[in-house]
Amino acid sequence: MTLNLKPSLDSTAPKGPTSITIQGTDLEDALQYGPSPGLVGLRGWLSGLQETVHKRPIGDSWGITMGTGSQDLMVKAFGAVLNRGDPILLEAPLYAGVLPSLKNLEAELIEVDVDDQGLSAKNLERVLASWPTDKRRPKAVYSNPTGCNPSGCSASRERKLEVLEVCRKYNLLMIEETDYLSSPLQPSYFELETEVFPHGGHVIRFDSVSKLFSAGMRLGFATGPKALINAIDVAHAANNLHTSSISQAVALALMQHWGIKGFLAHSTAVAHFYAERREKFEALAHKHLDGLATWVSPKAGMFLWIDMSPSGIDDSMELISKEALAKGVLAVPGFVFYPLKRKSAHVRVSFSLVDLDSEAELGFQRLAEAIRDKRRQMGFE
Numbered sequence: 001m002t003l004n005l006k007p008s009l010d011s012t013a014p015k016g017p018t019s020i021t022i023q024g025t026d027l028e029d030a031l032q033y034g035p036s037p038g039l040v041g042l043r044g045w046l047s048g049l050q051e052t053v054h055k056r057p058i059g060d061s062w063g064i065t066m067g068t069g070s071q072d073l074m075v076k077a078f079g080a081v082l083n084r085g086d087p088i089l090l091e092a093p094l095y096a097g098v099l100p101s102l103k104n105l106e107a108e109l110i111e112v113d114v115d116d117q118g119l120s121a122k123n124l125e126r127v128l129a130s131w132p133t134d135k136r137r138p139k140a141v142y143s144n145p146t147g148c149n150p151s152g153c154s155a156s157r158e159r160k161l162e163v164l165e166v167c168r169k170y171n172l173l174m175i176e177e178t179d180y181l182s183s184p185l186q187p188s189y190f191e192l193e194t195e196v197f198p199h200g201g202h203v204i205r206f207d208s209v210s211k212l213f214s215a216g217m218r219l220g221f222a223t224g225p226k227a228l229i230n231a232i233d234v235a236h237a238a239n240n241l242h243t244s245s246i247s248q249a250v251a252l253a254l255m256q257h258w259g260i261k262g263f264l265a266h267s268t269a270v271a272h273f274y275a276e277r278r279e280k281f282e283a284l285a286h287k288h289l290d291g292l293a294t295w296v297s298p299k300a301g302m303f304l305w306i307d308m309s310p311s312g313i314d315d316s317m318e319l320i321s322k323e324a325l326a327k328g329v330l331a332v333p334g335f336v337f338y339p340l341k342r343k344s345a346h347v348r349v350s351f352s353l354v355d356l357d358s359e360a361e362l363g364f365q366r367l368a369e370a371i372r373d374k375r376r377q378m379g380f381e
């Protein structure tokens with residue numbers, strides 16, 4: 001099997017072969033059933049990556065497993081951690097893709113409001129300090145701490161340590177969902193874990209290759225406490241035996257081709273690619289929305305989480321799903337990202353695919369028009 005590589009995004013990358021061949025036993029492995037946790041070579045490579053980047057020596061305290069995207073891994077982790085009806089703490093707003101599996105588990109969804117750095121240690125503490133004594137306590141908290149989908153926020157090192165302190169106080173598992181797409185890379189919860197929990201065991205990290213290689217490969221990996229990783233492996237064995245060996249073999253070939261340094265250079269190049277788009281997109285947003293809306297300027301990710309409350313709008317549902325849509329604006333109303341579907345003044349817009357030279361400007365122009373129409377409807381103008 002031969003892969004023809006697209007030109008590198010990293011213009012400084014050494015010019016190397018433009019194709020990679022998977023053959024011999026690697027090809028046999030790619031075409032066969034394999035171990036539930038994933039191909040041994042790939043897990044070995046990724047363990048080395050996690051050890052290097054997060055400064056967590058390979059040993060007894062953590063393991064790694066492959067999944068069909070981080071989505072698949074999170075569903076299996078929730079199944080392993082939660083009993084039916086258990087409460088779980090969720091940053092709010094949050095990536096709505098985690099909600100269906102939590103609803104299947106009949107989990108009690110507890111919202112913890114974010115601030116401009118995402119998950120707030122103060123709000124987390126407030127929720128836990130007032131937890132009724134006769135009620136089952138939450139075991140875990142979920143956060144997407146870098147370039148969060150949808151809030152665009154990123155947590156600093158200090159913020160993560162504050163959150164981990166709350167996790168220590170209340171014996172919580174941190175479910176960290178992230179990837180290698182920020183430049184410079186921020187210390188992860190997984191990296192900082194041992195400053196608060198010297199023996200580990202309290203952070204599970206979900207990585208995705210969807211934005212680094214290809215979303216269609218459906219590949220992600222979970223890194224965390226061995227007992228939890230083993231429970232995810234049992235879920236793999238029961239549900240789908242394992243993640244596609246072909247996707248894993250392709251990822252391994254690419255990673256071996258690059259080495260850790262090349263992989264990180266590629267991640268940085270992708271992060272810069274999005275940063276450039278972000279800058280252009282945000283400039284257009286300012287041009288059309290200043291005075292009507294505000295947002296936290298994102299340091300990573302591919303979303304603007306736009307707060308329309310400065311225009312007197314406290315519920316974006318009708319405006320975004322009907323009025324702006326009728327003008328040709330495709331965006332997601334804020335309530336979708338709240339576990340309890342509260343009213344929201346926000347809208348999430350994405351710059352991952354939009355044409356920045358024409359469509360984005362038109363989109364913001366039309367969104368501004370829709371906001372002004374709404375203000376007239378409400379008698380504000």
Ligand SMILES: Cc1ncc(COP(=O)(O)O)c(C=O)c1O
Nearest residue numbers: 069070071095144149208210220
């Ligand atoms: C925060 C977040 N988590 C998970 C996913 C799904 O990731 P994967 O493709 O690895 O399943 C996405 C997709 O956009 C996402 O934004």
